Amino acid sequence: MTITGPAGSTGLGQDQAATEGDTTGTGTVSRRGFLGFVLGGATLVAAAPFLEQPPAAADGIPTVPQPAEIYDLNDFLTHITLPTSQLITISIDEDGGASFALPRAEVGQGITTSTAMIIAEELDLPLEKVRISLAPARPELLFNQLTGGSNTTISTYTPVRVAAAVARGALLAAAARLLGDNVDQLVTKAGGIVEAPDGRQVTYAELTIDAAVAQDRAVEVQLPDRPAGRVVGTPQNRVDARDAITGRKQYATDLQVEDAWPTMVCRAPTLNGTLRSVENLDAVRDMPGVTHVAELDFGVAIRARTFGQCIDAVRAVEAQWEDGPVAGESDETVLRGLQASQLPLPKLPSLPLLARTVNHDVTFYFRSNSPMDTNSAVADVRSDRAEIWSALKSPVVAQAAIAEAVGLPVDKVTVNVVQGGGSFGRRLFFDGALEAARISKAMGVPVKLMWHRADDARAGRVHPMCTSRIRTVLVGDEVVAFQQSLTSIETDFRHGLGDALTAFAADLPTGLGNLGFSETVFLLTQEVPYNFGAVVQTLTEVDQRFNTGSMRNIYSPDVRAASELVVDQVAAAVGKDPYEFRRSHARNPRVAAVLDKVAEEGGWGRTMEPGTAQGIAIHKEYKGATACLVEIDCRPETVGRQVRDAVTGPRVTKVVFAVDAGLVINPRGLEAQMQGGINDGIALALTSSLHLRDGHFLEASWDNYFYTRQWNTPPEVEVHIMPSESPQPGGAGEAGVAATFAAVACAYARATGTTPTHFPINHLEPLAFEPKTFEPPIPPSPTNGLRLTY
Amino acid sequence: MPTQTFRLNGETVTVDVEDDVRVLWVLRDLLGVTGPKYGCGINVCKACTSHVNGRAFNPCAVRVGDLAADDEVTTIEGLPATVGAELHPMQEAWLEHDVAQCGYCQPGQVMAAVALVNKARREGRTITDADLDGIRNICRCGTYTRIREAVVDGESRM
Numbered sequence: 001m002t003i004t005g006p007a008g009s010t011g012l013g014q015d016q017a018a019t020e021g022d023t024t025g026t027g028t029v030s031r032r033g034f035l036g037f038v039l040g041g042a043t044l045v046a047a048a049p050f051l052e053q054p055p056a057a058a059d060g061i062p063t064v065p066q067p068a069e070i071y072d073l074n075d076f077l078t079h080i081t082l083p084t085s086q087l088i089t090i091s092i093d094e095d096g097g098a099s100f101a102l103p104r105a106e107v108g109q110g111i112t113t114s115t116a117m118i119i120a121e122e123l124d125l126p127l128e129k130v131r132i133s134l135a136p137a138r139p140e141l142l143f144n145q146l147t148g149g150s151n152t153t154i155s156t157y158t159p160v161r162v163a164a165a166v167a168r169g170a171l172l173a174a175a176a177r178l179l180g181d182n183v184d185q186l187v188t189k190a191g192g193i194v195e196a197p198d199g200r201q202v203t204y205a206e207l208t209i210d211a212a213v214a215q216d217r218a219v220e221v222q223l224p225d226r227p228a229g230r231v232v233g234t235p236q237n238r239v240d241a242r243d244a245i246t247g248r249k250q251y252a253t254d255l256q257v258e259d260a261w262p263t264m265v266c267r268a269p270t271l272n273g274t275l276r277s278v279e280n281l282d283a284v285r286d287m288p289g290v291t292h293v294a295e296l297d298f299g300v301a302i303r304a305r306t307f308g309q310c311i312d313a314v315r316a317v318e319a320q321w322e323d324g325p326v327a328g329e330s331d332e333t334v335l336r337g338l339q340a341s342q343l344p345l346p347k348l349p350s351l352p353l354l355a356r357t358v359n360h361d362v363t364f365y366f367r368s369n370s371p372m373d374t375n376s377a378v379a380d381v382r383s384d385r386a387e388i389w390s391a392l393k394s395p396v397v398a399q400a401a402i403a404e405a406v407g408l409p410v411d412k413v414t415v416n417v418v419q420g421g422g423s424f425g426r427r428l429f430f431d432g433a434l435e436a437a438r439i440s441k442a443m444g445v446p447v448k449l450m451w452h453r454a455d456d457a458r459a460g461r462v463h464p465m466c467t468s469r470i471r472t473v474l475v476g477d478e479v480v481a482f483q484q485s486l487t488s489i490e491t492d493f494r495h496g497l498g499d500a501l502t503a504f505a506a507d508l509p510t511g512l513g514n515l516g517f518s519e520t521v522f523l524l525t526q527e528v529p530y531n532f533g534a535v536v537q538t539l540t541e542v543d544q545r546f547n548t549g550s551m552r553n554i555y556s557p558d559v560r561a562a563s564e565l566v567v568d569q570v571a572a573a574v575g576k577d578p579y580e581f582r583r584s585h586a587r588n589p590r591v592a593a594v595l596d597k598v599a600e601e602g603g604w605g606r607t608m609e610p611g612t613a614q615g616i617a618i619h620k621e622y623k624g625a626t627a628c629l630v631e632i633d634c635r636p637e638t639v640g641r642q643v644r645d646a647v648t649g650p651r652v653t654k655v656v657f658a659v660d661a662g663l664v665i666n667p668r669g670l671e672a673q674m675q676g677g678i679n680d681g682i683a684l685a686l687t688s689s690l691h692l693r694d695g696h697f698l699e700a701s702w703d704n705y706f707y708t709r710q711w712n713t714p715p716e717v718e719v720h721i722m723p724s725e726s727p728q729p730g731g732a733g734e735a736g737v738a739a740t741f742a743a744v745a746c747a748y749a750r751a752t753g754t755t756p757t758h759f760p761i762n763h764l765e766p767l768a769f770e771p772k773t774f775e776p777p778i779p780p781s782p783t784n785g786l787r788l789t790y
Numbered sequence: 791m792p793t794q795t796f797r798l799n800g801e802t803v804t805v806d807v808e809d810d811v812r813v814l815w816v817l818r819d820l821l822g823v824t825g826p827k828y829g830c831g832i833n834v835c836k837a838c839t840s841h842v843n844g845r846a847f848n849p850c851a852v853r854v855g856d857l858a859a860d861d862e863v864t865t866i867e868g869l870p871a872t873v874g875a876e877l878h879p880m881q882e883a884w885l886e887h888d889v890a891q892c893g894y895c896q897p898g899q900v901m902a903a904v905a906l907v908n909k910a911r912r913e914g915r916t917i918t919d920a921d922l923d924g925i926r927n928i929c930r931c932g933t934y935t936r937i938r939e940a941v942v943d944g945e946s947r948m
Contacts, residue, residue, distance in 0.1 A: 108892025108931050237888040244893025245884045245900055246877070247825020247866040254824040262819055288808050306807070306815035311831060372829045372837060372894040372930045421827070421894025422930045453830040643924070645834075668888055672933070676891060679932025702835045702928045711923040713934035781812050782833050785851030789842060790909050 030225045034158070036166035037218050044092040044170055044211040048162035066527050066535060073524040074154050074623055074731060076501075088144075088156070090119060090163040096192040096205030097129035098167065104156070105147040105393040106134060106240075107371075107423035109733040110669035113239045114153055115160060117665055121231040122164035122223075124188040125204075127239065137395035137415035143500040147393035148428055148550075150622045150731025153665060157729050165221040167211075174211035175202050190230065225727040226663060235668035240419070252376040252390050252418045252432075253450050260378045260446035261291060263439060264310035266300040266317040267459055269774035270695035272324035272547065275299055279318040287313045294442040301439040303447055308781060311452065315776040325545040327695035331465070334489070334543070334692060335363060338467050341542040342487045345471050355480070358472045358570050362562045363758040366489075366690040366697065367463040368705055369551040373421025374456040375432030379439070380446035385412045390433040391420025397496040398430035402437045424680075425551040426461060428495040452778040454700035462690055462697070463551035464489035464541075468562035472532065477574040479585070482532035486522070486559060490541045492548045493517040516541070522555055528563065529620045530585040552677070553734040556621055557684055557741040558759075564617040564742035565755055578746065579604045579616050590722075591620050594627035594658040597720050602629035602656035608751075611635035612653075615747025619739040622731030624661040626674075628681070628739040630654065630714075632747040647687045647706040647768050649761075650751070652744055654716040659735060662726035670732050674719045677736015679708040684737070685744035687712060689763045693771075700772040700779065706762075796857040798823070799868025809855025814838050816854045817865060825866035825897045829928070836927035839898035839905075840865045846905030866897035869904065880904045883944030891931035899927050903941045907948055917945050 039045040091099045098119050106112045116130040123130075138145060168188060175194035176183045179202060189195050192204040227233075243249040268274060274297045278284070284302065285293045289309030294301040302313045326334075377390035386408055392398050392415065399415040406413070420427050436449035451460070466488035473481040493501075494517075501517050522539040539555070571581035579599045586592040595618050598604070604616060611634050618627045631654040641648045655678050664670055687706035690697040699705040706712075741759075749755040758764065772779045794816065795804045805820050814831075817823040817840075826849055829837030833851035840849055841864040842857075849863070857863070869878045877885070880903050890896045902925060910917050922938045929937065 108894075110891070237885065238890060240893065241885055241888055241890050244890040244896050245866070245881050246870075247823075247897045249893050250824070251827075251894060253818075253828065256822060262815075289811075306811050306819040307828065307831075308811045308815035308819075309808075312810075370930075372827070372835065372892070372928070374828075420892065422892045424930070450828065453832070453835070672888065672891055672936070675935045676932035679934060701832060702830055707928065707930060708932060708934070709928060710925045710934055710938075713932075713938075715919060715938075717935045779832050781831055782851035783853055783856070785813075785833060785848050786842065786856060788833065788851070789845035789847045790905055 031222045032225065033220050033222055034162045035218055035220055036162045037216055038166060038170050038213050039089060040213055040215040042212055043094065044167060044208050045089050046163045046167035046170065047089040048159040048166060066537070068524055068527040073149050073521060074151050076524055088159050088163060090167050092167055092171065092204060092208045092211065094205060094208055096203050096208065097131060098123055098125060098164070099131045099133070100160070101133050101135040103135040103138060103141055103145040104152045105391060105417055105420060105423070105427060107391060107393070107420035107427055109673065110238060110666065111152045113236060113669055114665040115156065116239055117231045117236055118157060118160050119164045121227045122161050123168050124190050125192050126190070127231060127236060129192060132239070134417040134419065136417060137399040139396050139399060139410060141396060143496065145396050146496045146500070148497065150733040150735060153729045154623060154731055161223055162221060165223055166219055169219060169221055170211040171204055171207050174207040178202055178207070178210060232665055233667070236666050237668065249419065251373050251421045252378060253448060255378050255389055255418065257378045257380065257389065257446060257448070260380060260448040261303050261305060262307040262310050263301060263303040263447040263449045264307065264314050264452060265298065265435065265455070266302065266314040266319065267455055267777050268299065268321040268324060269777065270324040270327045271459065271697065273327070274322045276320040276322050279320070280316070284313050284316055287316060292443040292445060294439055296438060296442060298435065301442070303443060303445065307450060311778060311781055314778055315780060317776070324695060329692060329695055331365060331692050334465055337543060338465065338487050338489070341540060342467060342469060343485060343538070343540055345469060345483050345485055346536055348473060348481065351473065352475055355473055355475045358474065358566060358573055360470050360562070360566050360569060360755065361757065362468045362565070364466050364468070364558045365758065365760070365763045366465045366692060367551060367684065367688055368457055368460065368690050368699065369424040369426045369463060369549060370456045370460050371420070371422025371424055371426055374453060375451040375460060376449060377433040377436035378446070378448045379433070379436035381406050381437050381440040386437060387414040387416070388433050388437060389416045389418050390430065391418050391423070391427050392430050392433060393423060393427045394430065394496040398433050401430065402434055405434060406437050406441045425549050429461060429549055453702070454772060454778045457699045457701070457705055458697045459547065461492070461547045461549035464491055464546065464548045466558055468558060470562055470566045472566060472570055474570065474573065479570060480533040482528055482535045484537045484559065484563060485540070486538070486555065487540045487542070489546055490544045490548060491518050491550055493521060493550070497521070525554060525556060525621060526559055527620055529587055529591045529618055530567070530582070531587050532585065552680055553737040556619065556738040557681065560617065560619050560738040561685065561742045561745045561759065565745050565749060568746050568749065569755065577605065582616065582618060586618065588620060588625065590625040590660045591618050594618065594625045594660050594722060597658035597722065598627045598629040598656045601718060601720060604629060611751055613747050613751035615743040615745070615750060617739045617742035617746055619742070621738070622735050623728060624659060624730035624735060626735055626739040627658045628743040629656045630740070630743045630747045632744065632751050634748065634751040643711045645703045645769070646709065646711060647762060648711060649686055650748060651712065652682050652714045655714045655740065656718045657736065657740065658720040658722060660722035660724055661730035661732055661735065662724050663729045664721060664724070665729055667721050670721060671719045673732040674736040675717055677734065678717060678740045679713055680737045681740025682712060682744055683708045684741045684759060685748065686760050687762055689760050691767065696774055698767070698771040704769045706768070792855070794854045794857070795859045797860065797862040799864055800871055805854070807854060810853050813849035813852045813854050813857065813863065817849060823865055823867060827894055827897060829895065836902060837895045837898040839901040839927060841901060841905060844908065846902055866901055869901065878904065879947035880944035883940045883947055886943060887936045887940040889933050889936040889940050891933055895927060895929045899929065899937055902927050903944055906941065907945045917942055
């Protein structure tokens with residue numbers, strides 16, 4: 001079969017997949033047929049369509065399945081890639097290696113490694129001969145270039161496999177012509193070699209030109225449901241590990257783009273305040289190293305020979321500012337606004353006389369998703385074209401926004417995706433890239449924009465403050481209703497997911513298409529994993545004045561921590577052990593299995609010293625299940641331990657975590673993601689938050705914003721990866737957070753006898769730091785470094 | 791413009807720049823040595839940790855004019871040469887434990903770990919849990935568990 005024109009015009013869908021038995025191996029291997037393409041060109045290029053993943057099956061009995069059980073956010077994120085998926089291609093290079101420009105962002109989650117593994121497996125190549133780069137913004141990909149929701153492997157696994165298998169088939173066909181054998185007598189051997197029955201061999205490198213075709217050609221390939229496992233499923237180190245620890249890995253601010261000199265911004269003292277006028281523009285321009293100063297609505301941009309000189313110049317700016325929209329507001333006033341917006345919990349049906357309720361309300365304060373590598377971008381905006389370099393999870397949306405902002409057609413704006421030094425939700429947006437483009441245009445020169453740490457913490461996006469109200473109704477010892485109402489400052493989803501939700505609204509399950517973006521995301525991710533009778537979870541969002549975004553795992557950490565605290569209270573109310581109660585109410589066998597695993601491996605129920613306790617919690621999301629058992633030490637001598645400029649407090653001393661992520665591509669990468677998620681969960685429970693006072697966030701340093709540090713991290717951490725027969729990979733990047741947060745919350749409540757009503761637990765204590773100035777907006781560079789050596 | 795001279799990764803370098811520019815920017819912006827990362831600029835996050843005369847220091851907090859001509863600055867790029875190998879044993883340990891995630895803080899983590907082991911040795915002891923608890927280098931990916939394992943492993947390889 002030969003097709004002409006772009007391979008994308010065939011409108012492929014899941015109907016091309018067929019299942020058949022294959023009994024040629026040692027046992028029956030279930031195989032499916034997929035249609036792929038060999039694209040016309042000088043060398044071998046293979047392409048594949050995305051195939052729709054079937055929705056997850058629901059298995060709840062007394063509780064009616066919630067939307068997320070039938071069709072969740074990952075189904076949606078996979079669904080929206082369908083129309084453009086055939087544009088995903090793998091090339092075989094002249095040295096016999098494979099190249100793939102991944103249309104996703106690598107920010108530490110390990111997708112360059114896992115994607116290389118999938119290709120290496122299907123092509124019988126060593127991992128080091130698979131080269132993964134990050135594709136620049138490709139507008140024709142529409143929604144298929146959004147990195148989020150831990151969806152990369154879920155949505156790209158099958159197309160990448162199919163494209164690799166198409167390439168392998170084309171290599172075999174070329175080898176058959178060269179060797180004069182039938183294709184089905186040839187085998188590929190690890191290392192990129194094709195071998196005939198008589199032992200004659202030919203390398204991929206020798207075949208790549210012969211395997212090329214003049215015109216696009218559709219081919220069918222057969223894939224077993226699960227790969228053989230030569231590479232997939234084996235623990236592999238990150239493909240960029242060596243570059244990272246030798247200093248060779250490049251992030252946006254490491255790029256050497258000609259004339260793109262260091263640039264920083266002097267910002268308003270109140271959040272989102274705007275520039276009225278600068279009083280000493282000439283003096284700032286005359287400072288050492290400074291080349292350009294530009295006035296923009298968001299602040300005064302300064303370009304200099306070094307970032308150090310930018311810092312000095314930012315601090316020297318004397319300006320008048322318009323107050324931002326939250327001037328005068330503080331945590332207390334925002335919380336009062338949230339509480340006033342809380343909808344009443346749904347009316348209960350008439351209940352028997354003996355019904356009782358267990359209620360618990362929790363407040364979650366603002367948190368920062370700022371990574372180590374601050375908002376940064378290189379921008380070179382000319383009159384007729386522009387080029388941007390930045391770590392971007394939504395480069396297509398960024399490209400359109402930048403084009404509009406600098407007044408250029410989209411096709412004149414090249415947006416390169418650079419590896420990011422962390423994301424945690426932050427890089428779903430492109431604040432740095434957009435600012436850099438506007439500054440470059442205003443100055444007329446290329447710039448390398450870097451946000452100061454203080455800006456990244458104070459003016460960067462935050463996870464919204466929210467409240468959770470839960471009411472459970474018990475009749476006798478049975479939970480007959482569970483109601484949870486989350487009221488939150490608005491979460492901004494206008495990074496492309498919002499556009500996708502609008503475009504595909506008609507495809508969403510009945511009713512969901514009419515909801516707002518955030519409510520849709522909420523309903524597509526949330527699920528109470530217990531048989532609790534009538535379950536209702538609702539989200540109300542208010543107040544659009546803050547710079548928000550989803551933080552790692554979006555709503556789930558807060559929702560699950562609040563829920564699991566109540567589960568412990570309900571268990572106590574009916575006289576049941578927290579583990580036994582969860583086990584007997586778990587609605588899903590995968591959840592029950594991970595729960596059993598942590599209880600067994602973690603020695604649930606062992607005798608603990610007073611002031612210390614275990615906590616246990618579960619979570620179901622990302623096509624998988626997680627459970628966490630922690631031990632916490634809340635004894636005064638531990639809580640009061642002293643570390644300079646630090647928050648110590650309760651110490652989580654041990655974490656036992658189990659994850660069922662379906663088909664695991666790279667167990668070592670999965671373990672790393674869980675370990676990272678564990679530290680996030682601990683931070684959310686115990687130490688990390690932003691304080692809003694008088695119109696601005698106070699935190700301006702890593703010694704103000706208390707993410708988990710070595711003195712907080714658990715000395716003992718075990719991650720157990722559950723064996724799985726599933727043919728489908730689950731998500732990993734965010735899966736470690738929610739169960740850990742919830743388990744730490746529960747352990748803290750059991751150790752102290754007090755169920756927290758706010759998180760993190762230290763938020764209302766006296767500030768553990770002296771806030772840095774707001775004018776100037778960034779702190780001075782220290783000079784005492786030579787006295788602090790060790 | 792003043793001229794600054796110091797030793798960097800085994801070679802003498804001379805740069806035309808004002809005395810008060812911090813060493814981090816001289817390295818990154820003028821010399822193109824980008825292994826030391828910016829994470830805060832106020833000697834808190836430790837992402838720029840490098841060595842001066844064999845001791846850990848943070849170049850974001852040192853004026854270039856405060857370096858003497860014979861002060862030896864070692865960044866992650868120059869660490870392997872200090873042991874005459876392709877990789878320092880601590881880097882080998884980092885690879886063995888696949889510590890890095892996003893990798894941004896890891897050059898600083900490795901440089902801090904080497905200095906910590908050397909400090910403990912000067913004090914005639916080995917790395918303790920208290921030493922590990924006291925490492926201030928922040929890792930927002932939360933690679934702390936593997937950092938702790940790698941430091942102890944790297945100590946045994948050094």
